[in-house]
Amino acid sequence: MAASTGGRRLSLHALRGHHGARSALSRSVRGGEVPATLLIHGASGVGKQRLALWFGQLLLCENPDAGQPCDVCRSCALSLRLEHPDLHWFFPVPRPKKASSRDRIEAALEEARAAALKEARENPLRISHSDEIRGLYLAAARVLRRQAQKRPSMAERQVFIIAEAELLVPQESSPEAANALLKLLEEPPPDTCFVLTSSEPGRLLDTIRSRSLPIHLSGLPRDEIASFLTDVGVADPQTARKASALAQGSIGRALGFLPEGANPGRLEELRQEALQLCRVALGGHRSDSFEAALGYSPTGARGLQDLLTFVEELLRDLAAAALGKADHLLNPDLKDLLEQAARDAEIHPLGVARAVDAVESARLLAAGNVNPQLIVSGMLRDLRLALAGPRIPSRSSHEHGPRIQSTNRAHTPGRRREGPHGGRFHQR
Numbered sequence: 001m002a003a004s005t006g007g008r009r010l011s012l013h014a015l016r017g018h019h020g021a022r023s024a025l026s027r028s029v030r031g032g033e034v035p036a037t038l039l040i041h042g043a044s045g046v047g048k049q050r051l052a053l054w055f056g057q058l059l060l061c062e063n064p065d066a067g068q069p070c071d072v073c074r075s076c077a078l079s080l081r082l083e084h085p086d087l088h089w090f091f092p093v094p095r096p097k098k099a100s101s102r103d104r105i106e107a108a109l110e111e112a113r114a115a116a117l118k119e120a121r122e123n124p125l126r127i128s129h130s131d132e133i134r135g136l137y138l139a140a141a142r143v144l145r146r147q148a149q150k151r152p153s154m155a156e157r158q159v160f161i162i163a164e165a166e167l168l169v170p171q172e173s174s175p176e177a178a179n180a181l182l183k184l185l186e187e188p189p190p191d192t193c194f195v196l197t198s199s200e201p202g203r204l205l206d207t208i209r210s211r212s213l214p215i216h217l218s219g220l221p222r223d224e225i226a227s228f229l230t231d232v233g234v235a236d237p238q239t240a241r242k243a244s245a246l247a248q249g250s251i252g253r254a255l256g257f258l259p260e261g262a263n264p265g266r267l268e269e270l271r272q273e274a275l276q277l278c279r280v281a282l283g284g285h286r287s288d289s290f291e292a293a294l295g296y297s298p299t300g301a302r303g304l305q306d307l308l309t310f311v312e313e314l315l316r317d318l319a320a321a322a323l324g325k326a327d328h329l330l331n332p333d334l335k336d337l338l339e340q341a342a343r344d345a346e347i348h349p350l351g352v353a354r355a356v357d358a359v360e361s362a363r364l365l366a367a368g369n370v371n372p373q374l375i376v377s378g379m380l381r382d383l384r385l386a387l388a389g390p391r392i393p394s395r396s397s398h399e400h401g402p403r404i405q406s407t408n409r410a411h412t413p414g415r416r417r418e419g420p421h422g423g424r425f426h427q428r
Contacts, residue, residue, distance in 0.1 A: 026067025042217030045128025045252020219249015
């Protein structure tokens, strides 16, 4: 959905919040001290790429006003439509499936990037989740390096935005892509500025981080997220408030909790799926763990990462509920359910800490593309042991003991084989 300003249709929505970061960047432009490389980091969906695009627009603006882009000059119009020839936005895309030669891979990646840019012009609001395995591949780094060696087309400089820069390394199974970028950052052309964004800056090469000026973005207030959702017309006030309560300061995350027609949002489906895994772990019977694991495809482990994040968040909330800190839940709508589960299972925070370690181990295995069925089965076993303490509950305690039950029936489309529970978070 395109945002609008002053009756003009724009492809990018207005930047919300992050006034401190904007002021710092504006001062650097006014003072003529623009860093060669910036690293904007913060939670997924918090607005890092939108801020990077705003900064690129400011750098290319023909008539900046008090450190702000004017929004009316030709350069601003092109930047807002993602069509400025000197504003280059690189981001992770799926690996080409059929291209084999170097030239064909580069061409396929550029076609995928062009298609994604077209989609971003038509609908700039994107949730902070993707079901696809994506990466910033070596071929994309080569394209970027070649472009950086060229002269600007219409402005005094070129601006390169490299989104989710942590994906320069793991998707290549080697540091080749990151090293290709590093060589460019070591000796950047004088008329270029690089802006990297990352939700996990610790995964970047140390040498890349050391050459970048970091800017951290904190989460936005709930009220600001809710007003944004209503202002752009994607949610009514009540739905916007519910989504903002689960957003953890991230507009991109809030968008994932908005219903899609009659279906729950994609992040809500993942949350319900994570809730089901926690129920299985608390149930304490091995057969349920095996059954749940068999509901997953034997391939595509890297697609588990967001699901594992939701499992961690629910475990964190379980510990908070056990300590009587329900006012600090990340899932406030599950307060009664989590408090009851913590009481019934006699949850101890130390057990939750061991359970979080088990999820982190599963995350490492998923990054290594291990069979998802093995990952989920092993994680549920370890969660069951950690949450049960020294004793593994018997079958009878599973049948009559603590349960986390569903608040709604959400299904997860796509990659799973439908088992007896159909991949659903079911009620008993």
